Amino acid sequence: xxxxxxxxxxxxxxxxxxxxxxxxxxxxxxxxxxxxxxxxxxxxxxxxxxxxxxxxxxxxxxxxxxxxxxxxxxxxxxxxxxxxxxxxxxxxxxxxxxxxxxxxxxxxxxxxxxxxxxxxxxxxxxxxxxxxxxxxxxxxxxxxxxxxxxxxxxxxxxxxxxxxxxxxxxxxxxxxxxxxxxxxx
Numbered sequence: 001x002x003x004x005x006x007x008x009x010x011x012x013x014x015x016x017x018x019x020x021x022x023x024x025x026x027x028x029x030x031x032x033x034x035x036x037x038x039x040x041x042x043x044x045x046x047x048x049x050x051x052x053x054x055x056x057x058x059x060x061x062x063x064x065x066x067x068x069x070x071x072x073x074x075x076x077x078x079x080x081x082x083x084x085x086x087x088x089x090x091x092x093x094x095x096x097x098x099x100x101x102x103x104x105x106x107x108x109x110x111x112x113x114x115x116x117x118x119x120x121x122x123x124x125x126x127x128x129x130x131x132x133x134x135x136x137x138x139x140x141x142x143x144x145x146x147x148x149x150x151x152x153x154x155x156x157x158x159x160x161x162x163x164x165x166x167x168x169x170x171x172x173x174x175x176x177x178x179x180x181x182x183x184x185x
Contacts (some may be wrong), residue, residue, distance in 0.1 A: 002046065006043070011045065012038065012041075012042070013035075013042075015035070016032045016035030016036035016037075016038075016039060017036045019032035019035070021031045026072050027072050027073065030069045031069075037056060037057075037060050041053040041061070050139055051139045051140045089138055102140065118134060130140065161165065
């Protein structure tokens with residue numbers, strides 16, 4: 001049963017990732033990214049990493065993906081129809097075709113090389129956790145204890161840095177207006 005769930009979540013993740021790669025519509029790509037992130041969260045649950053699964057859903061699905069979808073919906077501009085008089089000469093069009101084919105082959109070669117490197121690395125690795133028996137144990141209590149005992153100083157420093165970044169972004173985003181009611185006094 002667990003293997004069936006693993007294969008279902010892995011298929012959901014891979015199908016969503018390939019759909020993100022091959023779709024031309026940015027909004028559809030964002031929705032397929034939702035499927036990919038949900039499949040990844042499911043894989044985290046199966047790996048007994050429930051804290052990571054919850055963080056995956058809350059941070060990426062709940063925050064980042066919603067921001068991307070709103071950004072796409074607010075900035076989407078319809079494509080303009082092309083004029084027949086603005087056609088490029090044959091030589092420039094053939095150069096564009098060569099550039100297009102190169103721009104499609106190069107990412108495939110880089111991705112294939114990265115895949116082979118990661119595959120050989122994983123084949124040669126000896127994972128000690130695979131020999132342990134499978135058991136369900138919640139990681140939330142462990143992560144909470146470590147964040148509040150061993151890692152409390154880095155946790156607080158990250159909180160202060162994020163607060164400073166938020167205040168700085170708010171200051172930079174605020175546009176100074178000359179006709180402010182306080183400036184007239």
